[in-house]
Amino acid sequence: MSVLARRDRALTPDETEALLRDRLGDGIVGATLAHRTFTLHVAPSAWVEVHRRCRDEDLLDMDLFDSLFGVDAGDDGFDVVTVLYSTSTGNRLCLRTRCEGGREAPVCPSVTDVYRGADWMERETWDMYGIEFPGHPGLEPRILTVENFEGWPLRKDFHLTSRVVKPWPGVKEPAELDEDGNVIEREAGVGDAPGPYALDEAMAKQALERRRAAEEALAAAAGNAAAVEVGDGPAADAPTSEPEGDA
Amino acid sequence: MGVMDQVELPKPIKYVFNWGRKYSLWCFNFGLACCAIEFIAASTSRHDFIRHGVIPFAHGPRQADLLVVSGTLTDKMAPAVKRLYDEMPEPKYVISFGSCSNCGGPYWDSYSVTKGVDQVIPVDVYVPGCPPRPEALLDGIMRLQDRIQNESLPERIAERRRDPANVGAEAGLALDPHAVHTAAPVLGPTGGDA
Amino acid sequence: MSDLDTRERVLQGTAPGEGLAIELIGDGDLVTADMSLSIGPAHPATHGVFRIVFEMDGERIVRARPVIGYMHRGFEKLAEHRDYRQIMALVNRHDWLSGFANELGVALAVEQMLEMEVPERAQWIRMLMAEWNRVLNHLMFIGSYALELGAITPMFYAFREREDIQHLLEAATGGRLHFTYNQVGGVKIDLPAGFLRESERLVGVMRQRMPDYFDLVHGNEIFRGRTVNVGPLPVDVATSIGVTGPALQATGLAEDARVTEPYLQYDKVEVEVPVGANGDAFDRFDVLLRRIVASIDVIDQIHGHIGAGPVNQKLPKMVKAPEGWTYVRTENPLGQLGYWLESDGGRTPWRLKMRTPSFSNVQAIPYLVEGQLLADAISILGSVFFVVGDIDR
Numbered sequence: 001m002s003v004l005a006r007r008d009r010a011l012t013p014d015e016t017e018a019l020l021r022d023r024l025g026d027g028i029v030g031a032t033l034a035h036r037t038f039t040l041h042v043a044p045s046a047w048v049e050v051h052r053r054c055r056d057e058d059l060l061d062m063d064l065f066d067s068l069f070g071v072d073a074g075d076d077g078f079d080v081v082t083v084l085y086s087t088s089t090g091n092r093l094c095l096r097t098r099c100e101g102g103r104e105a106p107v108c109p110s111v112t113d114v115y116r117g118a119d120w121m122e123r124e125t126w127d128m129y130g131i132e133f134p135g136h137p138g139l140e141p142r143i144l145t146v147e148n149f150e151g152w153p154l155r156k157d158f159h160l161t162s163r164v165v166k167p168w169p170g171v172k173e174p175a176e177l178d179e180d181g182n183v184i185e186r187e188a189g190v191g192d193a194p195g196p197y198a199l200d201e202a203m204a205k206q207a208l209e210r211r212r213a214a215e216e217a218l219a220a221a222a223g224n225a226a227a228v229e230v231g232d233g234p235a236a237d238a239p240t241s242e243p244e245g246d247a
Numbered sequence: 248m249g250v251m252d253q254v255e256l257p258k259p260i261k262y263v264f265n266w267g268r269k270y271s272l273w274c275f276n277f278g279l280a281c282c283a284i285e286f287i288a289a290s291t292s293r294h295d296f297i298r299h300g301v302i303p304f305a306h307g308p309r310q311a312d313l314l315v316v317s318g319t320l321t322d323k324m325a326p327a328v329k330r331l332y333d334e335m336p337e338p339k340y341v342i343s344f345g346s347c348s349n350c351g352g353p354y355w356d357s358y359s360v361t362k363g364v365d366q367v368i369p370v371d372v373y374v375p376g377c378p379p380r381p382e383a384l385l386d387g388i389m390r391l392q393d394r395i396q397n398e399s400l401p402e403r404i405a406e407r408r409r410d411p412a413n414v415g416a417e418a419g420l421a422l423d424p425h426a427v428h429t430a431a432p433v434l435g436p437t438g439g440d441a
Numbered sequence: 442m443s444d445l446d447t448r449e450r451v452l453q454g455t456a457p458g459e460g461l462a463i464e465l466i467g468d469g470d471l472v473t474a475d476m477s478l479s480i481g482p483a484h485p486a487t488h489g490v491f492r493i494v495f496e497m498d499g500e501r502i503v504r505a506r507p508v509i510g511y512m513h514r515g516f517e518k519l520a521e522h523r524d525y526r527q528i529m530a531l532v533n534r535h536d537w538l539s540g541f542a543n544e545l546g547v548a549l550a551v552e553q554m555l556e557m558e559v560p561e562r563a564q565w566i567r568m569l570m571a572e573w574n575r576v577l578n579h580l581m582f583i584g585s586y587a588l589e590l591g592a593i594t595p596m597f598y599a600f601r602e603r604e605d606i607q608h609l610l611e612a613a614t615g616g617r618l619h620f621t622y623n624q625v626g627g628v629k630i631d632l633p634a635g636f637l638r639e640s641e642r643l644v645g646v647m648r649q650r651m652p653d654y655f656d657l658v659h660g661n662e663i664f665r666g667r668t669v670n671v672g673p674l675p676v677d678v679a680t681s682i683g684v685t686g687p688a689l690q691a692t693g694l695a696e697d698a699r700v701t702e703p704y705l706q707y708d709k710v711e712v713e714v715p716v717g718a719n720g721d722a723f724d725r726f727d728v729l730l731r732r733i734v735a736s737i738d739v740i741d742q743i744h745g746h747i748g749a750g751p752v753n754q755k756l757p758k759m760v761k762a763p764e765g766w767t768y769v770r771t772e773n774p775l776g777q778l779g780y781w782l783e784s785d786g787g788r789t790p791w792r793l794k795m796r797t798p799s800f801s802n803v804q805a806i807p808y809l810v811e812g813q814l815l816a817d818a819i820s821i822l823g824s825v826f827f828v829v830g831d832i833d834r
Contacts (some may be wrong), residue, residue, distance in 0.1 A: 036553055063677070063681070064684060065680070065681060069796075087680060094768060144509065154517060154518055162356040269529055280829075284538065288603070290602060291597055291600035291604075324482065327482055357515040357519055378619070397671065
């Protein structure tokens, strides 16, 4: 079975939008095509219907349910996005809706009747954002977090406690760089490790000194064997440079 | 253990006894994440820790002397690790394998990760790395074996009874995952004993 | 008093002690009660901290309910607190058997947002690494699946090969599991001298050893007995759930992002997509084995394409993706990995959704095991190849 069977008949984004607008009317709020991703904005009332159309409409044939997830939309509440894919035409379509109920009680109709795969995805979205999905067979218990977990971790107003109480000690943190990416100078605190470059430099210096000492020792040995008049000058230097190298 | 944990054995016998113990460590791999793969790599032909007397075929915690916790410990998982550890017979040893089980590792700021397995069970040897190489595990095992060779079993067991929170089990360890999550910075026993 | 008497008294409910009485129903057939059986979260048969609760009627599974989340580490939240360089080191850890492929998706997503052209050599190097990573991943599953069915030997064979390949990748990346070799705009550093020669040699070695695997597992009568016609998955159910990767290809659908939506330079190489017939456990495993052969063929072609040139580009001090969102999917070893990257123009993503193959594939498990015998559940669980970190993230 070839996946590219109907690739030549795949609809363009404009045609897809026109088709769904024809079927659903005001259900389609808008469309964006940016960064090679085509997204249709759908009204919550048409949310289930648009999925059914996408699946059953012969020209679209979106049979592979890719994913469903939430996005925090700031003060406007929450968005729910689904990604559908057609294995016969090779088209992909993203559908996006704004949940009703604002930030307090976000609600989005469930598409579990259309796609089986939405089951866990909606449970996950509820777990992460607290978005209710009427029509879902059972969102509880929490799918990923601990059952007695409090809060909705992916909401922007959920703060990571570890970050609040213990700032990261390094300077590699985005928070420690200013707008242009320059490191904000900061006084070294207790327990700060030397940076990788300081360590590299120290090691390179040691290696260089060790090599120089070895070379001098070699030269001294060669000098002793070949000519007596070179004397013990270099040989005397060699041991003094060694402890420095190790220090 | 019978009389062994009561009586301090004469030195030569203790030496032989500990020598026997250190080279027959039945090991239970608590494989959680990435590090479990490196644990398996350490047990297969290239690195082969069986030559060090570590036998990775313990059928369950009841048969195991050594617990290797390899991977990220999450709050949801923590009670299971604790329970498993409690099921092991004395004397028992724990190797924490990898940064995640040492201290949370790359997930130091996560809301769902326990910042180190030592908040739940006592650890004997920490192996750093993300994930550590199999050679690092071999090194950790050899360090544990040195410790076993030189230790006194009655002392270890007595110490564990005296201070179970740090050496042993049963104390008020932060088993309530939510307590671990909110207690900040997490300070080990937070009294979540239900 | 004979044993028989005791037994009869117990059966009739007249023996002393409550709870011993057994009531017989029907005309003497063995009657069983429903019981609930919880396997995991740390059970050897589930390779990883995966728990599944079966409701059993005797040996038959009435209902199965996977319980996940034991490895939930909050990747999506943490990604919102890390910049685009740091995310690379984060994402390669969720599916710990395919670190390189995970990074690749994020790198592609950011590049797609920035409309950045990646040097050609970097693209070929990425493909080479991704394919070796695929081989690594599949070898692990060959070993572990056989182990679950009671054969230890394939594990040792698989790790012999894995060590060789890891050794090769380590030479270029410095990592054995988590490579962190991708960066936005290319790869971290160029390949070391002699890498391609060694890679070519390994291709020869792998080709020589692959028949061993086919003989060892494929031709094994016990293995066939435990997998053929066990847990078949119809193609429409698979797509409705969102199953991808070997499990979808085993149903007969040749869906592979490398072919259907070529990224990098995959349109310049021949990628063979193996398919199965009826999507049972044996087919899934068979597809996995043949995917290794296909990957090795791809690697062999890549060797001929890698030309000279830069492997990365000069980046600004702070990479910032422009406002908007993008969706990138790549063919991960276990299926399709999708990244939804949404940015508000800042230095960290506003939202990074990981659509992981294991999460969708595992959803098919209840469908597969219900009505099956408990003994078959193990071979079904193992045949839906998943990594727990990839499920829970």
